[in-house]
Amino acid sequence: MNPPQDADPRVGLVVTHRRYVPYAHAHYGGNLVDGAYTLGLFGDVATEVAIRTDGDEGLLAGYSEVRFLAPVQAGDVLEASCEVVRVGRRSRELRCWAEVVARAEPARGSSAARVLDPPLRVVEAVAALVVPGS
Template sequence: MTAAHEGLTVTHRRYVSYDHAHYAGNLVDGAYSLGLFGDVATELCIVADGDEGLFASYSDVQFRAPVRAGDVVEATAVITRVGSRSRTVDFTLSVVCRGRPDKGESAAEALTEPIVATTATGTVVVPAAT
């Protein structure tokens, strides 16, 4: 366990399967990003406080670019404020690889510049230190 501190960061990468496409153009709904933010927040709480913690709220969520089936995304959580039991966390979901169906059925590319798809700020709560 690492003591919770501002700047503590955890990152997950995940391939977005075609099961998650809900809309034309193989678009994935915004709830997918929020689910990944919950996963990365859980690890952040474990690393920082030795407990999975509880997600209390979002104060801001911005859907900035589409996420599509076939993407590889990176979800990052950074502690920006430490209270006695609460942690304010900034989240970013970036697309780091994207399918290229225009170049072939299974063609894809690693992006030289990630696309920021979703950002959010949330609060997690952990048990009081003993």
Template sequence: MSDSRLGLTVTHRRYVPYSHAHYAGNLVDGAYALGLFGDVATEVCIRTDGDEGLFASYSDVQFRGPVRAGDVVEVTATVTRVGTRSRTVDFVCRVVCRGRPERGGSAAEVVDPPVVAVTATGTVVVPPADR
């Protein structure tokens, strides 16, 4: 019998403000995406278990492309394993829109196909079901 929570996918989108740029070229540090993974993991836990849960660990994080101020990123979490109290979740952060300041102060474009910027696998834990 398959667990109905397997395969649950939650997606958030977020504009990356210029206040988060830390490096030349308006690059944003990788921790920005990890913070977004925490946000989307919280919604996963609420949907699967009725609790915000806690992020326990990452077993893999890959920084595959840049995230820049002025981007719009899409962060997706998919439940890949359900244990008694733990859930394994795969995460992807994609750049779906990118600012183009060289074309003008507010110029931007849709990135098609989206650029995969960060991937990760993490474990979240939730309280016992009988509480």
């Protein structure tokens, strides 16, 4: 089945960043990291989305939905992704998610870690990205 002729080619674009979560970002017992850390990663990914789709850094204007599904810990390796799901004149709706792809295992040793297969989904969100008018 062919997409509609007026379908915007930007819809479906996915951008992913991968980041190690340093121990300096742990704020709570058990080396837990606050949820704002992942939301900040979504902002970085959304900036790249805006650059790729509109040639401008744009502005992440807000979230209409955020769900924290599992804890993020210092020593995690996170993948943060955003997909363009709707394109308006100056706005873009993004579906965002973050997954832990590797996690520290301090019980096995001070530098022990393992790859998670499958990755652990930790945050999902829907975001609004605004870009300058043309």
